[in-house]
Amino acid sequence: MFRLRIGRGMPAWALIAVLLVVALTAAACGTDDDDADDDAGPEDFTGQTLTVITHDSFFISEETIAAFETEFGVSVELLPTGDAVEALNRAILTKNNPEGDLLFGVDNVSFVRALEEDLFIEYESSALEGVDERWIFDESGRITPVDYGYVLFNYHKAALDEAGLAPPARLEDLTGAEWKGRVAVEDPNTSSPGQQLMLATIDYFGEDGWLDWWRDMRENDLIVASGWEGAYYVEFSQYGGEAWLVNSYATSPSAEVIFAETELDESPTANLLIDGASYLQVEGVGILRNADNIGLAKEFVDFMLSRRFQEDIPLNMFVYPVLNGAALPQAFDDFADVPQTVAQIDPARVAEKLEDWLDEWTDVVVR
Amino acid sequence: MSGRSVSVRRGGRLGGSWAARALLLLPLTFLGLFFVYPLFEIFRESFASDGFSLAPFGDILGDDFFLGRIWFTLWQAVASTLLTLALGLPSAYIFARYDFPAKTLIRALTTVPFVMPTIVVAFGFVALVGANGILPLNLTSSIWIILLAHTFFNYTVVVRTVSALWAHVDPKTEEAARLLGAGPLQVFWCVTLPQIRPAILAAASLVFLFSFTSFGVVLILGGPQFATVEVTIYNLTARLFRLELAAALSLIQLAVTFGVMLFYARFQERSAVPLNFQPRAAGARRPRGRREGLLILSNFLVVLAIVLAPLLALVERSFSGSDGYTLAHYSGLETNTGGRVFFVSLSGAMKNSLWFAGATMLVAVPLGTIIAFALARARGRLRTLADALFMLPLGASAITLAFGILIALDSPPLNLRASWVVLVIAHSLIAYPFVVRSVLAVVRGIDAELREAATMLGASSLRVFRYIDLPIASRAILVGATFAFAISLGEFGASLLLTRPEYSTIPVAIFRYLGQAGAERLGAALAMSSVLMVVSMAGFLIIERFRYRDVGEF
Numbered sequence: 020m021f022r023l024r025i026g027r028g029m030p031a032w033a034l035i036a037v038l039l040v041v042a043l044t045a046a047a048c049g050t051d052d053d054d055a056d057d058d059a060g061p062e063d064f065t066g067q068t069l070t071v072i073t074h075d076s077f078f079i080s081e082e083t084i085a086a087f088e089t090e091f092g093v094s095v096e097l098l099p100t101g102d103a104v105e106a107l108n109r110a111i112l113t114k115n116n117p118e119g120d121l122l123f124g125v126d127n128v129s130f131v132r133a134l135e136e137d138l139f140i141e142y143e144s145s146a147l148e149g150v151d152e153r154w155i156f157d158e159s160g161r162i163t164p165v166d167y168g169y170v171l172f173n174y175h176k177a178a179l180d181e182a183g184l185a186p187p188a189r190l191e192d193l194t195g196a197e198w199k200g201r202v203a204v205e206d207p208n209t210s211s212p213g214q215q216l217m218l219a220t221i222d223y224f225g226e227d228g229w230l231d232w233w234r235d236m237r238e239n240d241l242i243v244a245s246g247w248e249g250a251y252y253v254e255f256s257q258y259g260g261e262a263w264l265v266n267s268y269a270t271s272p273s274a275e276v277i278f279a280e281t282e283l284d285e286s287p288t289a290n291l292l293i294d295g296a297s298y299l300q301v302e303g304v305g306i307l308r309n310a311d312n313i314g315l316a317k318e319f320v321d322f323m324l325s326r327r328f329q330e331d332i333p334l335n336m337f338v339y340p341v342l343n344g345a346a347l348p349q350a351f352d353d354f355a356d357v358p359q360t361v362a363q364i365d366p367a368r369v370a371e372k373l374e375d376w377l378d379e380w381t382d383v384v385v386r
Numbered sequence: 387m388s389g390r391s392v393s394v395r396r397g398g399r400l401g402g403s404w405a406a407r408a409l410l411l412l413p414l415t416f417l418g419l420f421f422v423y424p425l426f427e428i429f430r431e432s433f434a435s436d437g438f439s440l441a442p443f444g445d446i447l448g449d450d451f452f453l454g455r456i457w458f459t460l461w462q463a464v465a466s467t468l469l470t471l472a473l474g475l476p477s478a479y480i481f482a483r484y485d486f487p488a489k490t491l492i493r494a495l496t497t498v499p500f501v502m503p504t505i506v507v508a509f510g511f512v513a514l515v516g517a518n519g520i521l522p523l524n525l526t527s528s529i530w531i532i533l534l535a536h537t538f539f540n541y542t543v544v545v546r547t548v549s550a551l552w553a554h555v556d557p558k559t560e561e562a563a564r565l566l567g568a569g570p571l572q573v574f575w576c577v578t579l580p581q582i583r584p585a586i587l588a589a590a591s592l593v594f595l596f597s598f599t600s601f602g603v604v605l606i607l608g609g610p611q612f613a614t615v616e617v618t619i620y621n622l623t624a625r626l627f628r629l630e631l632a633a634a635l636s637l638i639q640l641a642v643t644f645g646v647m648l649f650y651a652r653f654q655e656r657s658a659v660p661l662n663f664q665p666r667a668a669g670a671r672r673p674r675g676r677r678e679g680l681l682i683l684s685n686f687l688v689v690l691a692i693v694l695a696p697l698l699a700l701v702e703r704s705f706s707g708s709d710g711y712t713l714a715h716y717s718g719l720e721t722n723t724g725g726r727v728f729f730v731s732l733s734g735a736m737k738n739s740l741w742f743a744g745a746t747m748l749v750a751v752p753l754g755t756i757i758a759f760a761l762a763r764a765r766g767r768l769r770t771l772a773d774a775l776f777m778l779p780l781g782a783s784a785i786t787l788a789f790g791i792l793i794a795l796d797s798p799p800l801n802l803r804a805s806w807v808v809l810v811i812a813h814s815l816i817a818y819p820f821v822v823r824s825v826l827a828v829v830r831g832i833d834a835e836l837r838e839a840a841t842m843l844g845a846s847s848l849r850v851f852r853y854i855d856l857p858i859a860s861r862a863i864l865v866g867a868t869f870a871f872a873i874s875l876g877e878f879g880a881s882l883l884l885t886r887p888e889y890s891t892i893p894v895a896i897f898r899y900l901g902q903a904g905a906e907r908l909g910a911a912l913a914m915s916s917v918l919m920v921v922s923m924a925g926f927l928i929i930e931r932f933r934y935r936d937v938g939e940f
Contacts, residue, residue: 034414034768034772037411037414037415037418038414038417038418038422039418039422040418041414041415041418041419041422041423042418042419042422042423042426043426075898078727079727080727081727081729084727096886097727097887098886098887099887100883101624101882101883104624104625105624105625108623108624108625108627109624109789109792111627112431112627112629112789112792112793113792113793113796116793116796116797118792118803118804208621208625208626209605209621209625244606245605245606246605246606249508249606252908253508253606258908280712280714280909374626374628377626385611386451386611
């Protein structure tokens with residue numbers, strides 16, 4: 020044994036042994052919570068707490084949530100856990116003992132993985148009758164759609180006017196000299212809208228041609244930020260940066276008006292509508308398999324498709340509600356555009372190839 | 387009188403008192419439950435999901451991409467450390483030796499960068515040295531902006547740690563050397579430097595670690611071509627869900643941390659010199675003459691440029707609206723105008739931040755002090771080993787640890803992942819090494835004869851500790867407490883991963899504001915950052931006032 024000691028009496032090995040013993044005891048003692056909730060119980064949910072896991076971009080009015088809480092006599096806890104990709108991965112990590120009852124933020128591409136990992140139970144809400152078929156992307160009935168939105172380029176009107184340029188009509192135009200160093204995007208490795216743009220270009224140019232465009236963009240001094248905040252608030256010329264074009268959401272121009280410091284008649288930014296270059300994202304919610312409160316979770320799914328919830332979505336999350344006939348705010352009609360055609364990606368193909376594509380993108384654009 | 391034999395070995399002994407040894411169990415249990423156990427769980431999940439395999443290590447070490455990332459992380463950390471030392475040491479000297487107006491205020495001001503969330507710092511730097519920056523210098527996407535940002539964050543570590551020790555160095559040793567004919571450079575090299583070297587190495591190792599594990603700064607200011615190991619681990623874990631690769635990289639990062647700290651600890655061992663401590667006031671004096679006044683002024687101009695300018699740029703922007711200066715961003719912080727969930731009012735966030743910072747201090751300071759005293763008593767190889775081991779939490783990837791906590795602390799008796807306690811734990815894990823480094827640098831230099839004299843006069847080990855060790859170490863404990871407070875206030879990575887909306891701290895609230903488009907949101911984020919600056923400065927100033935039973939002067 021070692022002769023090394025701390026002071027008098029505690030040998031070296033004891034130090035390490037104590038650490039390990041404590042750790043292993045804790046590991047041995049901790050048991051996984053086996054929650055198989057019996058949801059054939061009574062309809063009375065009073066006093067329960069429902070936990071809804073969401074991504075960081077989830078926002079809704081307090082009143083709307085309060086309405087649900089009052090109706091059922093429960094309390095609702097909302098738990099944001101990162102952006103959409105991160106939230107899903109975290110739910111997969113903890114699926115044996117999930118952090119909540121529902122996961123909101125699975126979309127029309129990521130849902131393949133969610134189903135593979137068997138995260139959700141089946142539930143077909145009666146409210147789906149009021150939702151157009153094209154928004155229902157999961158046929159197995161485990162994910163209920165809630166909202167949809169578009170990712171595309173925004174441009175800074177004043178900057179383009181000053182430079183005497185018209186908004187480009189095709190993605191290929193962005194590789195031209197007049198746009199050198201004037202385009203900002205996000206890194207698809209670290210940003211969801213960045214990833215969505217990458218997928219849109221794969222559809223637009225095809226799997227054989229998309230990297231060439233990115234190569235040309237890199238030569239054209241493409242600005243790559245790590246996240247949307249960096250791209251929008253740091254690189255975009257609307258906020259003092261160099262880029263006249265930034266990859267963002269179709270509703271960002273509306274947000275510019277709504278959150279402006281003074282009242283605006285016009286948005287300072289606008290959407291770049293290029294056929295087939297916009298990315299459509301449909302988001303949904305699913306009930307986690309090992310949740311504590313499955314009955315109540317089903318009620319909440321119904322609630323998310325109710326008119327009250329759906330009409331509260333636009334001004335909070337800046338996306339569109341899936342419910343037919345849900346009213347939209349004026350600022351959306353005025354300043355946000357719905358693209359006529361969007362990129363179409365096969366989700367199964369994405370699940371298969373995403374990592375390779377990200378690698379290739381990084382090779383071409385960064386290294 | 388005490389009946390115990392007196393040991394004449396240097397450094398005395400732990401005193402044969404089982405109580406003192408039992409105290410060591412506290413930090414060991416804390417680390418075992420909240421550091422080792424979660425890491426153990428996540429590594430088990432990562433490596434053993436498809437049958438145990440060590441292949442991921444081969445994947446990492448055989449891939450040029452990952453090797454490149456490791457290499458980049460290493461050299462930028464070294465460069466950052468050297469730059470921070472170059473700027474911090476002259477300031478440490480000035481703080482140690484001179485008294486000048488607003489000294490405490492300036493020192494508190496330079497600690498503020500430590501607390502700032504990285505996204506906000508990025509705005510400040512871009513406003514200064516960006517494409518349309520205030521200064522005629524465009525450093526975006528160059529390595530320099532990263533190095534400068536690291537210096538910005540870590541300058542205070544060097545200044546506080548080194549000046550705390552430098553202030554206690556007996557000027558008479560320098561005077562004696564001068565009398566014997568040594569030139570000023572010789573005096574510094576042969577007399578002063580050996581005495582302050584422990585603090586320099588302590589500060590350098592911390593700055594290296596922080597730069598090595600840097601995440602936000604590199605991500606936002608550098609862009610994708612500058613990515614550290616920490617960023618890569620984050621991507622692999624949270625986005626690509628390649629847990630086995632992430633775990634392998636995490637372990638490599640931990641190994642590098644361990645290696646660096648081992649090297650440092652061994653080097654530290656050889657450079658410790660018993661010091662003849664002087665009261666702080668004896669060393670500090672007012673500047674005499676124009677040359678000294680100029681020295682102080684020029685030093686602070688440099689400090690101003692790098693450390694304060696980005697902060698000032700931030701504050702300036704927080705007041706600017708579309709029509710000139712306005713207070714609108716600030717007034718909007720209290721009211722939930724949108725009526726939406728996740729709204730964190732300024733007062734709510736501030737309450738949370740201060741609560742966690744206070745709790746972190748209460749946990750990290752005793753933890754770190756116990757460990758420091760135990761390390762000071764330890765000898766030889768065990769000491770260097772234990773020293774490096776206790777520093778490991780600084781080198782652990784935040785996301786690896788956070789994910790480990792999610793699957794480890796998820797059921798009774800340790801069902802903590804949803805409670806605020808887990809945030810205090812996370813903050814304390816990162817904070818206590820600072821307390822250790824700060825206290826150890828001083829305690830290790832306490833002259834053994836002082837303790838022996840007391841023991842021979844009949845003092846029990848408890849009294850020796852209370853009347854000799856504690857007063858001498860009190861200033862260093864204070865420095866450690868300040869760091870613990872600062873770290874908790876500014877902690878962002880682990881907090882974001884483990885927080886619940888009702889526990890949002892100010893950095894988390896700032897992050898939420900930035901998640902949406904609109905000038906109002908950005909203004910709110912900047913306003914909250916300015917408030918964070920003021921709150922942390924106030925906190926530092928208050929802590930500075932604390933003295934251990936009025937013996938803070940010695």
